[in-house]
Amino acid sequence: MARVTFFPANVSVDVRPDETILDAARKAGISLEAPCNGTGKCGKCKVTLLGRNGTGGEKDGIAVAACQTKAGEGRAVELTGEWGKESVRVLEAGTSEAGETDPFITKELSTAGPETIILGGGRGLGRENGDTTGFVYGVVVDIGTTTLVATLVDLKEGKEVASTSALNPQSLHGQDVLSRIKLASDRVGLAQLYGLFVSEADRMIGELAQQSDIEKRHIYEMVYSGNTTMLHLATNTDPSSLGRYPYTPVLRGGYLPLPRGGGPGIAEFASLYLPPVISGFVGADITSGVLATRLHERKGITLFIDIGTNGEMVIASDGRLVASSTAAGPAFEGMNITFGMRAGDGAIESFEVTKEGELLVGTIGQTAPKGICGSGLVDIVGELVVHGAIDRNGRIATNGNGRLPGVFKGRLGLKDGKPVFALSDSVYLSQADVRQVQLAKGAIRTGVEYLLRDAGVGPGDVDEVLIAGAFGYHLREKNLLALGLLPESFGGKVSFVGNTSKSGGIAFLVNKGYRTEMKGVVEAVRTIELANYKDFDRTFVNFLRF
């Protein structure tokens, strides 16, 4: 065995010599971020080997990728990155047009004595001593690939009591959905990811209960709203079929038993409800979004888009719904971007050249820029395109073009022979980053195109565009249009509806009628697979241009 010691935590763990430092960190319970799940691609799991050969000693050492470095004869490692103390800004609010209260869970006093009967859909689930009819609660967990939002709901009143958010702990083991499917394709990996979710959800529920001064045992139902993969992982269901064409889900939504002991520590007979799943890549979160925006009841043409890694979208033409998803990739979540990071402290979140020619760079927490988050990336690239510092083909202009705004002076240059745009002394946007943005926006624009074609309409015929998702909320319409992520004729029609996965999830919790309604709606949704269109390649490639 080889001993690996992590500093400054000063934690040691024994592993086989052929295991990597990342393996060791995971065994030691150290949250070392590995967004690409150790394939060696992303370089975000950098650590410093202390001393010569990394066996300890001098302070100075060499930086290596933890996932690509074997434990060998033992290592002393200094953790350099943002391990274990990541701050993330999460959007908790979302639009909801949901109506009256008619929850699945109800309570009534027993006629036999001082006892309360808990009913689920009118059927007895369990009993409690005394009169507890005043305490009927449920929890919605919006399970995002990156973040979790748990919301405590008073089922009698049909109202949100409290909400809390946290990083999805699974994201330390693979930031994107595919890395997680891969990790969970064997029992050990699945159990690990499931366990991480359950303990974090349990902790969040505990926090909500304490903060609201209620007892955990008075929580009788959970609703999990999330993408299809997240639902599989949260219910200990093998997700491997989602990682291969034709991406068939095992779960379709509906009621599931909550495992005794293994689930969040709420009422022992509590039930779990998953909103209906549309397809392998269009999940319950989108169904919640449809419900929250009453998409199926809107007149005219409405487009609902969740701008994220999978770029799920639904077009509604007078009640007819067609859905698709696009492989936008995690660029908008900061992955594959040189200085990409999540929306935490130090992330550039906005970038604007004012009419007066001033440059405004906004960072979260008003600190010195450490990196760029999704909304910042959209702003930066959008503004650079508008002001000619990035051409139609995505090339960063090298210095000398006289028409560039004065504030760009000295920011355009070369790094290792390739063009970059400097955002601060240490943070810059590279040519390769622009390419990643092109791929992401091209994918979403292509999805929009095929949904429009399928509905037999042009971009100008669209009445409303609803952008959902935490990331979407921080975007500006003008830059989405400048990037060509959305057609220009969408101008003035875009609204940001926020976290509808959560708000729709709450609606499912407080009114059981929506469960029947949405089951019917989802069954009628048609899904189109973009890759099966003959001219998909060409269409996508055309939309790579700005």
Place this chain on the structure above:
Amino acid sequence: MGDKKQLFQDMSDAVVAMDEERVVALARTVIESKVDVYEAIENGLSHGMERAGQLFEEEEYFVPELLVCSDAMYAGLDLLRPHLTQCEGGSKHKVVIGVIEGDTHDIGKNLVKIMLETGGFELHDLGRDVPAARFVQKAGEIDADIIAISTLMTTTMDGMAEVVKLLEKENLRDRVKVIVGGGPISQGFAARIGADGYAAHAGAAVNVARGLMNGDRAHAR
């Protein structure tokens, strides 16, 4: 003949400039003035496409530009090909290419195909969602020199290792080189599964393939 050299250079430039009309016009000149068609393809069209691949590697060009260059190149090629005499060009190294089973993303594979074809290889495209056994079977059938496998998804990349294992089982491993590429693939992964080569970009794939064939003659049928 200086004229000939200039003509080839013009063709190469027109491909790089994505000027399909000009490529077609120049190809007509080649045919009319009875210039060696094989040379025109090699030193004009392919030369231009290789420069485009170089620009792609340098991040000057991106996928759309590379594809438009290839449109121009193929427009010229379609005109010139019928004028090639049968024996010209000799026998080419054969490549079986495809996207591994479970994955249907094939733009990257198509780019590599274009670049290898331009680079003088004979391509056999199996398309996408291709089972490991199909790669090996096809390679055996046509006596391929190289199997080129692509994937965009982390969840399907392990299928590439299966191809290498099957080749060993079929005793074809020393006859066929395996090159891999795609979004989640790295040099480390290629080494781990025992592949012979990895390229990060379509442009670089040609050099990798050539390097592997260095000195090797194309398999005789």
